[in-house]
Amino acid sequence: MTYLIGLLSVVFLGLAIMIVSKSIALSKGIQGADDSDARVDGANNGNAFGFLVFLVLGSIAAAWSFLHSQPDFLPVAGSEHGLKTDQMFWISMGVVTxxxxxxxxxxxxxxxxxxxxxxxVATFYPVNHKLEIIWTIIPAIVMAVLVFTGWRIWRDITKQAPDNAVVIEVTGHQFGWYVRYAGNDDNKLGNQNYKLIDDTNQIGIDFTDESSFDDFTANELHLPKGVPVLLKIKAQDVLHSVYLPYQRVKMDAVPGMPTKFWFVANKSTDEMRAELGKSDFNYKLNCTEICGRGHFGMAITVFVDEPEDYKAWVAQQKPFLTQNPDYLAKVPEKLKGKAQKYAPAEAPAAESDSTQAAAGAAPATASLRRR
Structure with missing residues (x-):
């Protein structure tokens, strides 16, 4: 491809030099030669045939470039809505081409x-209303059809997620992603508060909300095949952008303004590996918004599992509370009983405030009695 571009550059440079030299010769001929009309006719004929040659060669080059680059236009679609957007892309490409x-x-x-x-002799042709109507109405109709079709697809993509959608939260930060799952019990993500962020609770999970008790985090994104997935997207610091190229998912992660995107992945990782012939292939979640010096490495692995495999993987994950029992102390008194379900087996039961107060007061009471 580089050699072709270089060759074309040399050809166009030669043509430019030839045209300039002919222009100089024509100007001299017009100024003093009797055969200036012949020179002008010859130059115009040469340029006219040059236009035809350029049209043919340019069309061949454009067609070759298109066919040669087509495999790199879009990766294989791995979601249901991706098939629709790809179809819309190729229809638009056909119309534009x-x-x-x-x-x-x-x-x-x-x-x-x-x-x-x-x-x-030039013909005076001031106006043709019929022609103007034709070349105005036809493009308008084509554009209206394209816009309406695209709007319908976008409406379907951005409508409310189904009730059975798996809820996953993706939070961007410099330079990585935090992934939180809604857990096995309620399929609801608990609240989040940036004031609660610390070295362990890096996304600020709020344990005053009982929906947070079964939430768990992971360093990779697992998606069930054929099941709606609702991504709740956030950012902690600067603008990021969630991008799943094979699933045709792209949505900005904006600090202070949660966004979302739901979709249905229709090809598992194993199926895509077989289709591409790459046994080591993995889906990726990338950031497509330049967010700093480490932007290039802001990616995590994505696995699209069969529904049974996804359930088995989720069942193996431990809630954040189970992995970090110290946070049981942050659970409100009235919810400690429910939270205790998620305490690790070796962890002592979370003491209530009244129990702790009574334990602290007991020695003092005993000493008073001895007096």
Whole structure:
């Protein structure tokens, strides 16, 4: 490809030099030579045929470039809505390509047919309402159809997620992603508060909300195949952007403004590996918003599992409270009984405030009695 670009550059440079030299010769001929009309006719004929040659060679080069680059346009779609957006992409590409070749063909052919000739007289053609109506209405109809079709697809993508959607929270930070799952018990993510962020609770899970008790975190993103997934997207510091190229998912992660995107992955990791012929292939979640010096490494591995495998993986995960029993102390008194379910087996039961107070007061009471 590099050699082709270099060759074309040399060809175009040569053509430019030739045109400049001919222009200089024409100007000299017009100023003093009797055969200036012949020179002008010859130059115009040469340019006119040059236009046709450029049209043919340019069309061949454009077609070759398109066909050569087509495999890199879009990766294989791995979601249900991705099939629709890909179809819309290729329809739009077809319309634009047809318009490109039509208009450029007319441009170069007209330049050839209506080049300067000594005995030609220009026709005064001030207006043609019918022609103007045709070339206004047809593009307007085509654009309206494309816009309406695209709007319908976007409406379906951004509508309310189904009630059975798996809820997963993705939080961007410099330079990585925190992934929180809604757990096995309620499929609800608990509240979050940036004031609660510390070295362990890095996303500020709020344990005054009982929906947080079964939430768990992971360093990778697991998605069930064929099941709606609702991504709740946040950012802690600067603007990031969640990008799953194969699933056709892209949504900005904006500090202070949660966003969301739901979709259905329709090809498991194993199926995509078989289709691509790459046994080591893995889906990736990337950041597509330049967010600092470490932006290039802001990616995590994504696994699309069969529903049974996904359930088995989730069942193996331990809630954040189980892995960090110290946070049981942050649970309100009235919810400690429910939270105790998630305490590790070896951890002592979380003491209530009244029990702790009574334990602290007992020695003092005993000493008073001895007095």
């Amino acid at each position: 047809a318009a490109f070749f039509l208009t450029n063909t007319l441009l170069f052919v007209f330049a050839f047919l209506y080049r300067y000739k000594k005995n030609n």
